[in-house]
Amino acid sequence: MYRLQKYIINNLSILFLSIFLPLFSIASVIFLIKLATYTAVIQLSLWEMTQLYLFVLPEILFYTLPVTFFIAASLTLFRLSTDNEIIVLFALGIHPKFIIQTLLKPAMILSALLAFDFFILFPHATVLSSNFVSYKKGEAKFNLSASEFGHSFGNWLLYIGKNNPNGTYGDIFLFNKNKKEEILISAKEGEITNDSGILRLKLTNGEGYSYSKEKFSQIDFETMNINDTMSSDQTLYRTPLEYWLSNDRRESKNHMLITDTLLSLFPILSLFLVASISIVHTRVQKGRIYLYLFLGIMIFYGTTLGLQELFSFYTIPLVALAWLGATYALYKKTIVARF
Numbered sequence: 001m002y003r004l005q006k007y008i009i010n011n012l013s014i015l016f017l018s019i020f021l022p023l024f025s026i027a028s029v030i031f032l033i034k035l036a037t038y039t040a041v042i043q044l045s046l047w048e049m050t051q052l053y054l055f056v057l058p059e060i061l062f063y064t065l066p067v068t069f070f071i072a073a074s075l076t077l078f079r080l081s082t083d084n085e086i087i088v089l090f091a092l093g094i095h096p097k098f099i100i101q102t103l104l105k106p107a108m109i110l111s112a113l114l115a116f117d118f119f120i121l122f123p124h125a126t127v128l129s130s131n132f133v134s135y136k137k138g139e140a141k142f143n144l145s146a147s148e149f150g151h152s153f154g155n156w157l158l159y160i161g162k163n164n165p166n167g168t169y170g171d172i173f174l175f176n177k178n179k180k181e182e183i184l185i186s187a188k189e190g191e192i193t194n195d196s197g198i199l200r201l202k203l204t205n206g207e208g209y210s211y212s213k214e215k216f217s218q219i220d221f222e223t224m225n226i227n228d229t230m231s232s233d234q235t236l237y238r239t240p241l242e243y244w245l246s247n248d249r250r251e252s253k254n255h256m257l258i259t260d261t262l263l264s265l266f267p268i269l270s271l272f273l274v275a276s277i278s279i280v281h282t283r284v285q286k287g288r289i290y291l292y293l294f295l296g297i298m299i300f301y302g303t304t305l306g307l308q309e310l311f312s313f314y315t316i317p318l319v320a321l322a323w324l325g326a327t328y329a330l331y332k333k334t335i336v337a338r339f
Helices: 002-040 046-082 085-091 096-140 240-245 250-269 271-278 289-306 308-336
Strands: 151-153 156-163 169-177 181-195 198-212 216-229
Touching (some): 046 250, 096 240, 096 271, 250 308, 289 308
Antiparallel strands (some): 156 169, 169 181, 198 216
């Protein structure tokens, strides 16, 4: 029995890899095209594009692995059926439940990995990706250059006389006016730094003037830092549980919890359907395996998405139990009763 289980798992592994790699490549290309749209708003280097891709990698794996397992398991049994190996096993007295039990172990392992990916890795990757894009968008707002027009730097009006070859700026003037006083600052050199969302203008070798109705003051300085907090929304959280329980984007999170919990269970819930559509007697049955694969995926995804508005979180047990009961009844009628 051990050798037979190993033989079935080996066939499953080969087909799984041959299906997963193309699906993963296609999904990666789609996500890379989506990431490329960010370049219309922000400047991204090759390394930064790689970082963004790594942030979406858990999501790509989550949506490709369940479908890959369902297709690979079905095609594995269908291939064994067309080679009459399944028929030989049944003729030797092996019950169809042996096939289900053989596939159950990899299905449970995959479901556990999908749950870990969704509940643990996904929050980290989502927050890192969101903060990174927000950071780059805020940084893009301050793409300063020398021109005859001024720039806005927080509450300051900023004029830059020239761009230096080393990346700094020369002949800088800042002006700030409020009801009580006016402030004018000039400096020979300055540079912009971005420290965790805090934009800092570092000035060197300059003078500052302050004027109000009561007094006029003037200072000389070697170094002066002027900070401006960028208007970027940074998401902070400590644990994945804190992420899922927070009220930020609550409706979207509820949708993801329902949908992705069922997708995590899909490898286990689909085992009876896998056996029902892929174990055939080629002499008396016509294999419509690809049609059944398509319909199975569409019906499961469709019911998962369609019932959420009506049943909310009750969709999880409702869809899981209904799908398990319906596919088991189909398995009993088409496989157990016949073989």
